Amino acid sequence: MDLGFRGLGNDVRDPVLVTGFTASRAHKLAPGQKDAIRVLAVGRAPVEHGFAHLKNWRALTKLRIDPAHATRLLRALLVLTNLEVNR
Secondary structure (H helix, E strand, O other), X not given: OOOXXXXXXXXXXXXXXXXXXXXXXXXXXXXXXXXXXHHHHHHHHHHHHHHHHHHHHOOOOOOOOOHHHHHHHHHXXXXXXXXXXXX
């Protein structure tokens, strides 16, 4: 299970790493930790759904451009995808 991701900040030199919490049989999660996991899931869900749509459309299979341009393209595609899904 992937509990961490990079992002949230615009400073490339100082990335933000957000991690979740894991429970075990011996260590149960506190209510605040459960809330933190829920907040992470709410923030990640739309992004992961957007990438799932892009994978289904096979929009990225032959992408051969500069990563900066690819980022702009992906952002535009995700916006259009969200508009279509919410319609």
